[in-house]
Amino acid sequence: MQLEEALERWARWCVGGESLGATSIMQVIMSGGAFRGGSGSKQPLIECVELEVEAALAEFSASSADRVLAVDILRYESGIKRLGSLPMDAPQTSRALRLNISIRTYRRKLNQVKTAVELHLNQRGYL
Amino acid sequence: MLIVVFSSSDAEFDALYKQVVLEQLGQVASFNLGAMAASACSALLSSLKSVRTESSVSLLRNPTVEDLALLRRLGAVVCHRYELGARYRHERLIEHGDLFYATKFIKPLPPHVLAVDEMLTEAKIRHRKRVRAHAA
Numbered sequence: 001m002q003l004e005e006a007l008e009r010w011a012r013w014c015v016g017g018e019s020l021g022a023t024s025i026m027q028v029i030m031s032g033g034a035f036r037g038g039s040g041s042k043q044p045l046i047e048c049v050e051l052e053v054e055a056a057l058a059e060f061s062a063s064s065a066d067r068v069l070a071v072d073i074l075r076y077e078s079g080i081k082r083l084g085s086l087p088m089d090a091p092q093t094s095r096a097l098r099l100n101i102s103i104r105t106y107r108r109k110l111n112q113v114k115t116a117v118e119l120h121l122n123q124r125g126y127l
Numbered sequence: 128m129l130i131v132v133f134s135s136s137d138a139e140f141d142a143l144y145k146q147v148v149l150e151q152l153g154q155v156a157s158f159n160l161g162a163m164a165a166s167a168c169s170a171l172l173s174s175l176k177s178v179r180t181e182s183s184v185s186l187l188r189n190p191t192v193e194d195l196a197l198l199r200r201l202g203a204v205v206c207h208r209y210e211l212g213a214r215y216r217h218e219r220l221i222e223h224g225d226l227f228y229a230t231k232f233i234k235p236l237p238p239h240v241l242a243v244d245e246m247l248t249e250a251k252i253r254h255r256k257r258v259r260a261h262a263a
Contacts, residue, residue, distance in 0.1 A: 093150060096248055103248040
């Protein structure tokens, strides 16, 4: 799996609330996807790439307030969060100026947070 | 918003101007101060004193040393093309805090050299800071 695919799945999970895929048959059974019409309750997935991305972001942003902005930038880029009245497909320069930072700072922060997520997913064996 | 640019050739300035127009959603005007008569130049500079909005960008090209000093006082952001040559250093046109830009990134450039979109947003952020400081 590539980083962009992991981020895409995470973004869909944030917006839609469901994981696109499980990594093991046990997770499929637990999530209720293996049995139709059964009486068992549906369990949320607790091991999936979407949650790992979210964990990586929480870990990254916990260390400093400056990094919270970097995580927010990733959320704006992924279409999870809206930046004021700006449209979802607004160019990066408009987003950067709305945040009162230059486009270079915007891109640097975005790269920082993506690198942190990539490292985290690599350590967990998702990439 | 006033942006002073130093560029050596018309083709090079045109490349910059086109990129600024693409990036800037508002109005963009360009004036070649180096090719204007002194009277016209001073009239233009006095008319620019009231320019405060960032949606309207005035690109002022190759001013003289005296005009540059006036433009700095007016809050213009000064941008130099990277590797313009020794003449600009000798004439003391470059000051601490000026921006450096390149229209083509054909080789790895030092980190202080900005692309045109980066230069434009940096200029806008500086303009905002100046306006805010002026208002306070």
